[in-house]
Amino acid sequence: MSAVQQTGGGLVSASPSALSSGPFRLVLFALAMGGFAIGTTEFAAMSLVPYFAPALGIDEPTAGHVISAYALGVVVGAPIIAVLAARLARRVLLIGLMTMFAIGNALSAFAPDYGWMMLFRFLSGLPHGAYFGVAALVAADFAPPGRRAQAVSYVMAGLTIATVAGVPVANWLGQIVGWRSGFAVVAVLALVTVALVALFVPRDRAPEGAxxxxxxxxxxxxxxxxxxxxxxxxxxxxxxx
Structure with a gap:
């Protein structure tokens, strides 16, 4: 019997050992990779301020508004996307969100001036909150009832690992290669997430009655x-x- 099976509302565990099964581990890894990418860009952008501020012809206090633009995107995007995408299958939504995130960070890496950088960071923040919400639902649906919190914690671990590993690496790249490389790497991580979700997250149907x-x-x-x-x-x- 497979570790999971599909139902009308999503994915549910078909085995009490689903949380430790190979396929489920790959699903959690795919979802956590997205959290890692999001966490890296969220916090690494702060460490890159001293590098992109002079390149964009602004001082560091003004460059701090770039961080605020991303945060504003998170606040605006989460509720709007949750409402507008209510009828989409979760797998499709995850792929769409990370594709949008990849595009936003790729554009940030090539931002020619402060105005465009503000816009691109805002766009990058739009999928942030919605991604974590949908990823948590997928992980919870996949896990046995008594271990759903543990499954969600594995997904959120990507964000924690980003603060320990992703941010220092992005900061190092900003110093050695250039600040644009930090955003470019995040865009690549997002595309890797898209591929992993497409490969390992089973197809599902849109929630009934949504x-x-x-x-x-x-x-x-x-x-x-x-x-x-x-x-x-x-x-x-x-x-x-």
Whole structure:
């Protein structure tokens, strides 16, 4: 029997050992690779400010707005994409999000001036939040009920590893090769993720009954707003420090 099987709403485990099976490990690796790419560009961009600021003819405080442009893209993109893409199959959506992310970072690597850099970083941030949301759902659907949190943590590990390995490498490339290489490498990582997702994440169908209006209906729940508020305060404090 295969480790997973398809249902109308997505993918569910067909074996209690699915979390340790070869195919499932490849799925988690593919999803974590996307998190690694996103984490690398999110934090490495800060370390590259001293290098791209003079190249774009701006001072470092102004270059900091480039980081804000990416963050704005994350904030804007996550809810909009979640609503508009509600009827898409998750595998297709993951491929589309990482393709968009790859294009945004590739364009950032060739940005001719400050204005274009701001635009390209904003575009790069749009898929950020939606990717993690969809990747977490895919990982959870794949895992046995008692180990879904563990599966999601494996996906998020890509973001953690990026801060330890990806960011230093991107910073080193920025110093040795040039700041544009840091964004170019992230674009390559995103394309690798696209290939891995296409190869290892099974085809699925769009969630039954999904609609943009139904997605917006969640905003009527006070629990949702409390959760969003707690997350905003926590992450806001983290980045302030």
């Amino acid at each position: 609609s943009p209006l139904r997605e917006l209906g969640a905003l009527g729940s006070r629990q949702v707003w409390l959760t969003l508020g707690a997350g905003a305060i926590g992450f806001g404090g983290l980045f302030c420090v």
